[in-house]
Amino acid sequence: MPNCDIPGNLILKVAVPVPLDRLFDYLPPLGVNVTELQAGVRVLVPFGKRQQVGILLAVADNSSVRMDKLKPAIAVLDTQPLLADTDIQLLRWASRYYHHPIGEVLAAAFPVALRQGRPALLQRQPCFGLSPQGRLVAPEQLRRAPKQQALLALLQATGSAMTAAALSAYKPALKALLDKGLVTAHESVPGGGLAVTKSVLPANPDQQAAIDAVIANLGRFAVSLLEGVTGSGKTEVYMQIIAEVLAQGKQVLVLLPEISLTPQLEQRFLKRFAVNLVSTHSKLTDNQRLQAWLSMQQGHAAIMLGTRSALFTPLPRPGLIILDEEHDSSFKQQEGFRFSARDVAIARAKGLGIPVLLGSATPSLESMANVAQHRYQLLHLPNRAGNATAPSFQLLDIRNKRMQAGLSEPLLAEIHETLAKKQQALIFLNRRGYAPVQICHGCGWVSRCRRCDANLVIHAADRLLRCHHCGSEQPLPKQCPACKTGELQALGLGTERIERTLASLFPDKVVIRLDRDTTQRKGSLEQYLEQIHDGGVDIILGTQMLAKGHHFPGVTLVAILDIDSGLFSIDYHGSERLAQLIVQVAGRAGRADQPGKVVLQTRHPQHPLLETLLSKGYRAFAQSALQERRQAGLPPFGHQALLRVQAGKAEEPQQFLQAVCQKISELNPGKVQVLGPVTAPMARRAGLFRYQLLLQSPQRKELHHLLDNLLPAIYALKEAKKVRWSLDVDPVDLY
DNA sequence: AGCACGCCGACT
DNA sequence: GTCGGCGTGCTC
Numbered sequence: 001m002p003n004c005d006i007p008g009n010l011i012l013k014v015a016v017p018v019p020l021d022r023l024f025d026y027l028p029p030l031g032v033n034v035t036e037l038q039a040g041v042r043v044l045v046p047f048g049k050r051q052q053v054g055i056l057l058a059v060a061d062n063s064s065v066r067m068d069k070l071k072p073a074i075a076v077l078d079t080q081p082l083l084a085d086t087d088i089q090l091l092r093w094a095s096r097y098y099h100h101p102i103g104e105v106l107a108a109a110f111p112v113a114l115r116q117g118r119p120a121l122l123q124r125q126p127c128f129g130l131s132p133q134g135r136l137v138a139p140e141q142l143r144r145a146p147k148q149q150a151l152l153a154l155l156q157a158t159g160s161a162m163t164a165a166a167l168s169a170y171k172p173a174l175k176a177l178l179d180k181g182l183v184t185a186h187e188s189v190p191g192g193g194l195a196v197t198k199s200v201l202p203a204n205p206d207q208q209a210a211i212d213a214v215i216a217n218l219g220r221f222a223v224s225l226l227e228g229v230t231g232s233g234k235t236e237v238y239m240q241i242i243a244e245v246l247a248q249g250k251q252v253l254v255l256l257p258e259i260s261l262t263p264q265l266e267q268r269f270l271k272r273f274a275v276n277l278v279s280t281h282s283k284l285t286d287n288q289r290l291q292a293w294l295s296m297q298q299g300h301a302a303i304m305l306g307t308r309s310a311l312f313t314p315l316p317r318p319g320l321i322i323l324d325e326e327h328d329s330s331f332k333q334q335e336g337f338r339f340s341a342r343d344v345a346i347a348r349a350k351g352l353g354i355p356v357l358l359g360s361a362t363p364s365l366e367s368m369a370n371v372a373q374h375r376y377q378l379l380h381l382p383n384r385a386g387n388a389t390a391p392s393f394q395l396l397d398i399r400n401k402r403m404q405a406g407l408s409e410p411l412l413a414e415i416h417e418t419l420a421k422k423q424q425a426l427i428f429l430n431r432r433g434y435a436p437v438q439i440c441h442g443c444g445w446v447s448r449c450r451r452c453d454a455n456l457v458i459h460a461a462d463r464l465l466r467c468h469h470c471g472s473e474q475p476l477p478k479q480c481p482a483c484k485t486g487e488l489q490a491l492g493l494g495t496e497r498i499e500r501t502l503a504s505l506f507p508d509k510v511v512i513r514l515d516r517d518t519t520q521r522k523g524s525l526e527q528y529l530e531q532i533h534d535g536g537v538d539i540i541l542g543t544q545m546l547a548k549g550h551h552f553p554g555v556t557l558v559a560i561l562d563i564d565s566g567l568f569s570i571d572y573h574g575s576e577r578l579a580q581l582i583v584q585v586a587g588r589a590g591r592a593d594q595p596g597k598v599v600l601q602t603r604h605p606q607h608p609l610l611e612t613l614l615s616k617g618y619r620a621f622a623q624s625a626l627q628e629r630r631q632a633g634l635p636p637f638g639h640q641a642l643l644r645v646q647a648g649k650a651e652e653p654q655q656f657l658q659a660v661c662q663k664i665s666e667l668n669p670g671k672v673q674v675l676g677p678v679t680a681p682m683a684r685r686a687g688l689f690r691y692q693l694l695l696q697s698p699q700r701k702e703l704h705h706l707l708d709n710l711l712p713a714i715y716a717l718k719e720a721k722k723v724r725w726s727l728d729v730d731p732v733d734l735y
Numbered sequence: 736a737g738c739a740c741g742c743c744g745a746c747t
Numbered sequence: 748g749t750c751g752g753c754g755t756g757c758t759c
Contacts, residue, residue: 024759
């Protein structure tokens with residue numbers, strides 16, 4: 001009955017950023033020539049009682065909505081599409097693949113300012129960069145960059161000789177390039193010209209092979225995995241490939257897992273490349289992010305450096321996508337539109353017909369499997385650059401050993417020895433706070449969170465008990481809240497406690513703690529890193545963040561205090577993460593003249609994971625872990641989707657998942673396995689009861705076919721209205 | 736997700 | 748008599 005043709009009327013099909021997986025139809029705004037409207041422009045539309053900025057996806061001559069329900073759009077906000085058709089197709093594909101509403105998926109491709117309807121206006125003003133000398137330079141100096149680029153192209157085209165005329169036209173650009181070491185001037189040639197060549201920058205044979213392999217792929221789709229140990233010179237490989245892409249006049253997108261790594265790489269790139277470079281991350285203002293996005297979208301910038309959300313930046317001259325530290329789980333968005341930036345980057349490159357370069361010292365098991373199946377090309381950098389030797393590992397069996405606050409005596413001896421040689425020690429413990437729980441020795445009371453299935457962590461410096469899951473906190477009790485008489489004790493270890501122990505054991509040494517609590521203040525991490533590099537620190541202690549990217553050349557001893565929790569994780573990703581963590585943390589140590597030593601404290605020295613990893617290396621570990629995954633039918637050999645639910649009363653998620661299971665059985669899922677419903681590993685969090693249902697199939701197609709039919713049914717369930725639910729396709733975290 | 740409407744308890 | 752609690756329903 002609905003489908004009504006409206007002769008002579010054209011209908012706008014608009015994606016609106018609301019959690020409803022459909023398009024909304026509008027009449028064109030008054031006075032707008034509909035035939036000139038293109039998909040990819042923003043439109044301001046009335047939506048219920050409010051206004052929304054939507055994206056026009058199509059103009060049609062019919063609507064399935066009754067004519068009297070159609071409202072005219074308020075305004076068209078752009079004269080040109082902000083997204084290219086290939087990117088709209090990519091986003092529509094991602095919406096289907098992740099089963100996430102199209103309007104929200106499209107919104108994720110835009111910087112906040114554009115989502116709010118601000119004009120897509122590129123300003124020239126707020127761009128600053130670093131000069132080769134590391135000084136902040138103003139816009140005029142940066143504006144020279146296109147000339148430098150043109151000069152490089154000229155040299156490429158004409159060989160080496162520059163005429164006197166070209167020399168005078170490009171004098172400042174040439175000087176800049178000489179300063180950067182990108183060109184070498186040889187001698188004067190007759191007529192007042194100059195012989196200039198592009199410098200051959202140093203690359204060892206492995207690096208050169210990797211560079212050549214990726215350059216050979218330019219202009220077509222291919223995925224390369226650059227497996228390079230820490231210090232093997234991955235960045236140099238990236239830069240030489242980027243130089244070639246830039247010489248071809250194309251753009252490069254570089255994705256990184258963490259904002260703390262962006263400035264480092266940005267400085268190296270700015271020193272090297274004579275082109276406009278922009279970077280984007282969450283510490284920038286909305287307008288700064290808008291400007292970075294627009295300068296890429298309008299082709300002014302040639303390189304964009306950014307985190308996950310930068311993936312969708314429009315590229316009018318796409319050349320290459322690089323995704324560094326590809327194993328890092330922060331490439332998976334963990335809320336809302338739960339996409340994998342790695343997987344979507346590959347889909348995007350395929351659509352654009354360009355190569356993707358994935359880099360890691362510890363590639364994900366998925367990528368290793370793709371190499372084995374010849375879907376990805378493996379490029380290997382097995383050696384550390386500059387003769388640096390790989391660190392040696394030592395498993396320290398701490399069973400029945402005397403410990404001082406988590407530090408065994410042999411480890412303390414190692415630390416003493418290292419400090420005596422004026423070298424630095426790095427100590428890793430992935431638990432912040434003073435102690436993970438407080439307990440009453442008299443009555444057994446424990447510091448439990450009232451809203452979560454978790455303990456309150458002692459934060460001694462703040463004199464607080466704090467929940468790491470919901471953030472609630474209370475003053476540190478001085479007497480037992482239950483029996484009032486028993487002695488309160490701190491149970492277990494956190495970085496804060498280790499810090500105190502180290503300070504008392506090494507009173508004349510400088511100990512620095514790096515965790516979320518000490519680096520919350522903006523710029524404090526950078527300050528600490530500088531202090532460490534200047535050598536004013538003897539012991540570096542910290543969590544996760546030590547494992548990522550930063551190199552500490554003065555460190556020769558690395559200790560991981562507790563690896564056992566990773567050995568027996570409930571999530572099957574645990575062993576992969578532990579192996580990556582061990583190799584990554586180990587990579588922080590050692591330099592050319594001083595090989596590093598890595599000490600792992602464990603009560604399970606015979607654990608097969610450790611034996612394989614330490615005696616045969618990461619690749620052998622990955623192979624055996626993949627073998628286990630294959631036997632268990634787990635990813636990447638099986639495919640998963642996780643339905644999570646939470647609500648204020650325990651019955652509501654239960655009833656919801658029961659109804660979902662009923663629907664699944666009606667839809668006859670074939671080979672799709674249904675695991676659950678079960679309570680989530682943390683059954684209650686922030687006062688909400690949490691449950692989940694895992695769907696798994698050996699065939700991706702079958703799983704997605706089921707989801708295609710199941711999702712509309714879930715939206716229609718009356719039980720769905722009482723809960724908060726979300727679907728996670730290819731989950732990397734089963735919590 | 737917002738934002739309405741709508742029908743039952745404690746306040747000026 | 749109203750203010751406001753959050754259940755249910757809709758958004759072209």
